[in-house]
Every structure is written in structure tokens, then in C-alpha cells.
Amino acid sequence: MSSPTPSSPSPLRRKLITGVAVLAIAGIAVAGYMFSPINRQLAETPMPALGQHLDDEIARGAYVARAADCAPCHTAPDGIPYAGGLVINTPFGKMASPNITPDPETGIGGWSRDAFARAVREGVTAHPGNLYPTMTFTSYTKMSDADIDALYAYMMAMPPVTQEAPDLELDFPFNQRLLLSGWRKLFFDNSEFEADPALSDEVNRGAYLVQGPAHCSECHTPRNAFGAQKASMMLAGAQIDGFWAPNLTPDAETGLGKWSEDDLYTYLSGKDGVHGGPFGPMYDVVAEGTSHLTESDLRAMAAYLHQLEPIRHATGAALDHADASASIERGRVAYRVNCSACHRLNGEGVPNFAPAIAGHHAVGASADNVIAPVLTGLSDKDGRIAMPAFLLDDTSIADIANYVRNAMNDTESATATPEQVAAVRETLH
Ligand code: HEC
Ligand code: HEC
Ligand code: HEC
Structure with missing residues (x-):
């Protein structure tokens, strides 16, 4: 973890996180919202930086990248880490993830720290403009300035790779990025993470990780018809790529009511647990992401999940x-x-x-x-x-x-x- 050289992620199965989020944007777009960048309030970050135990900025950035699972989406099967080219299936056509190594021509080499922060936290770039929420900026928007700084240092320290992303086009009208402006107005909440003073530091830390960099809710929260997460059903289970990302709230019947904090910690750390291991889209989350995090960060996530309000969410009606x-x-x-x-x-x-x-x-x-x-x-x-x-x-x-x-x-x-x-x-x- 102390070297800036990224490790090679395994070939991926993950295809689509929020491709569905573009659903029906065409319908909203008639409202004619014009592109308007959201002004982010630059308040003091309430959370300490991730990977505080590491002694330099680049190593901390590598740790943040692990927590945020950047590599799996930005790496083609058997490709060079972060050089992009993973083809992601969405219901509207295929899209390829871009090269985010610091190559000046085909990657993000020329980008300032602020341009980088805007892409990751706001989903807006100079070119091509609005990003599709397939890039999970809808969660990363909660990332602290300190974590963005470290991530930027890490990205820029990596060897540049010259590689164009395959030229794929979404089907019309979903290829119209301007339409995303309407969606953003209605559904993109770019409020910063706020620690809850009523909760312990550990639980707040877990909340920050789960809601922000680790973007657990991108898969585990059901969405409305426009592909936006339903706030009242946060982490209560949703379908992703045909798999069911289960209810993570401690509901006794439909959630993780029977899991202790220790069970959750063991599961996220990638060791054999008593409730079965991760597979499908969750396998990469654990193998590439959570299993590389410190015990205290994993225990913080477990503590946060454990104290959530239980939400009941049945899956499927019983046959007679x-x-x-x-x-x-x-x-x-x-x-x-x-x-x-x-x-x-x-x-x-x-x-x-x-x-x-x-x-x-x-x-x-x-x-x-x-x-x-x-x-x-x-x-x-x-x-x-x-x-x-x-x-x-x-x-x-x-x-x-x-x-x-x-x-x-x-x-x-x-x-x-x-x-x-x-x-x-x-x-x-
Ligand atoms: C679930 C998959 C996924 C994850 C996770 C993800 N990205 Fe992305 N990212 C994408 C896709 C797809 C695009 C292109 C979106 C578009 O063209 O609208 C993108 C675009 C970007 C861009 C804009 C690049 C450009 O040339 O326009 C940057 C920068 C970026 N991602 C950085 C990151 C970083 C840093 C992380 C981790 C904190 C990350 N991404 C995590 C899928 C992902
Ligand atoms: C890319 C989508 C995706 C992301 C991101 C994701 N999960 Fe999952 N998760 C799944 C799927 C699908 C399953 C069901 C398959 C399995 O059990 O491995 C699952 C299963 C789980 C389980 C087992 C639940 C059970 O009932 O057995 C836990 C616990 C879990 N995820 C926690 C998390 C946490 C915590 C995060 C954030 C660090 C997270 N997940 C992020 C897709 C995801
Ligand atoms: C040739 C051996 C083989 C056969 C036959 C097989 N499986 Fe599997 N199954 C596996 C392996 C290996 C895994 C773990 C793969 C992984 O996660 O990479 C697995 C994983 C699973 C999982 C996910 C659980 C987990 O923790 O990974 C389910 C559910 C499952 N199999 C159901 C079935 C069903 C139902 C059938 C019959 C239709 C079946 N399998 C036939 C080998 C097999």
C-alpha cells in the first residue's frame, strides 16, 4: 500500500451500477434545464482523512482509491490499471470507462486538482461535460477535501498510459449529455457529509465511508423511476445486474438482524464468515476494496450499519x-x-x-x-x-x-x- 504503483484488479463482472439512472432523463429534459454547474460550498471537512495511519499523501491516496473502488471500473479485463476501457452495459447501450492515468493526451494528465475534484464529486468535466451517474459521483460527492487531495496526488504519481477509450455510443436519445442537466437538478444532492454529533466518532466514520467513498448505497438502495435512490429506503436492498444486493439494515426478517458487528467485519475483511461469502458484483467490492482497508475502518462501517433504523423490505410474493x-x-x-x-x-x-x-x-x-x-x-x-x-x-x-x-x-x-x-x-x- 505504500507504493504508488497500482495492483492489477481481477477481470470484472461488474457492468452497471447506475446506468439505469439515465432512465427517462429524456422525459425530464423537455423542461429545458440549461447546464448549470452546482456551486459546492467549501466548508471545513468534518471527517479526518482516510488512511491517516499512512505517512505520505500518495499512500493515503492509494488507500482512498481502494475504499472507493476506482480501479475495478477504470480497468479493462486484463488491462492496465486505471487506463480505462472497461465496457459497461447499460439499458441504453454500451459505454466504456475513460483512462484516468496522468497521460496528457488520453488521460487526465493536464487536469488541475479542482478539475479532478469537480469530476469526482460533481460529475462535471470540461469535456465531455456532464458525466453519467454510472460514474458514482452521486456518492463521492460526500468525500472530504483531504481525501480528494490525497487521491489526486496518487493519481498524478502513477505512470501515464497512452490509451484511448473505445469509441462507443449510447443509443439515442441517451447519448445526449445535455439531458443530464435536468436529471441533476432534480436528483443530484451534492450536500456534504455531516457528522452527527449524537453518534460516536466510530459510527460517524463508518457513515462517512459507507455513504461516501465506499458508495455502498449505489447498489444496495432501490431507485425511483428516474434512477435516483429512494431516501426512505436507504440501504434496504435493490437489484443490480440481475443479482439482489440485500437489505443491509438490521431488520430481523429481511435484513441483517441476525448479523453481529463482528459478522459484518469478518465479511467485509474477506475472511470466511458464518453467513456465506460474497459473489457476483459484491465479490469485487470485497476483493478489490474492503479487504484492503484497516480493521478500524471496517469495524466503523459495521458499527454504522448495525445501528441503522431497521427497514422491512420483502422480496417477492409467496406462491400459493x-x-x-x-x-x-x-x-x-x-x-x-x-x-x-x-x-x-x-x-x-x-x-x-x-x-x-x-x-x-x-x-x-x-x-x-x-x-x-x-x-x-x-x-x-x-x-x-x-x-x-x-x-x-x-x-x-x-x-x-x-x-x-x-x-x-x-x-x-x-x-x-x-x-x-x-x-x-x-x-x-
Ligand atoms: C461504477 C464504475 C465507476 C467507479 C467505481 C468509478 N468510476 Fe470514474 N468513471 C466511470 C465511467 C463510466 C466514467 C465515464 C462517464 C461518462 O462518460 O459520462 C467515469 C469518468 C471518470 C472521470 C472523468 C474522466 C474523463 O476523461 O472525462 C474521472 C476523473 C473519474 N471517473 C475518476 C474516478 C475516480 C477517481 C474514482 C474513484 C474515486 C472513480 N472514477 C470510480 C466509472 C466509474
Ligand atoms: C457493485 C454493487 C455493490 C456494491 C458497491 C456493494 N455491494 Fe454489497 N452486495 C452486492 C450484491 C449483488 C450482493 C449479493 C451477493 C453476495 O452476497 O455477494 C451483496 C451482498 C452484501 C452483503 C451480504 C448480505 C447478505 O444478506 O448476505 C453485505 C454485508 C454487503 N453486501 C455489504 C456491502 C457494503 C458494506 C458495501 C459498501 C462497502 C457494499 N456491500 C457495496 C452488491 C454491491
Ligand atoms: C462445476 C461445479 C458447479 C456446479 C455444477 C454448480 N456450481 Fe454453483 N458455484 C460453483 C463455484 C465454484 C461457485 C463460486 C464461484 C465464485 O464465486 O467465483 C459457485 C457459486 C454459487 C452460488 C453463489 C454462492 C457463493 O458464495 O459464491 C450459487 C447461489 C450457486 N453456485 C448455485 C448453484 C446452482 C443452483 C447450481 C445448479 C444449477 C450450481 N450452483 C451448480 C460451482 C458449481
């Missing part, structure tokens, strides 16, 4: 009894044929080969978390084998999801339907 029993019964057979060789008949998995999917909290949280892995497969990581994608019909996949959740994960009713599988298939393209 006869339909549920029939589906679970078919699922038992299909599971034995397709899945048991790796995950064993009872779902306990095989150590160092295939993970347990029984007693796996995120699998219990929503049928999406069986459906999406089965449809897409999961890439090999850390020497583990890959999970193949399955060419099964929608009914069989729904049956397997119902069986796995009912028989192995304490989910009393069955909720998955062929329509739900078709919908996930659609999101995954």
Missing part, C-alpha cells in the same frame, strides 16, 4: 401452497441433476472447490441470487474453479431457486416464478 410444493419438488430433482456434483446434495459445498449455498444469507435474501449465478455463471477467483452458466429453461431455474431457498436457507415459502427468471435474463442481456 400447491404451486409452491410442486415447484419445490421439481426443483429437488433438477438440483440433484445440475448442482449437487459441486454443491453436494445438502448444499454444504466442498471446501476449496465450491462454496456452501445452504445457510447462505444472500441466497436466502432473494431468489435473484440463485437465478443470476445460474444464468451467468461465476468466474473463477482465487484459485477456485468457475461456476458454469446453465442452459436451463425459466421454469427449471425458478424451481431450483425455490428448492435451494426452501430446503437449504430457511425460506418458508417459495417466491420464484418463470416470469422472474425471464426478467433477470432480460437485465443480463
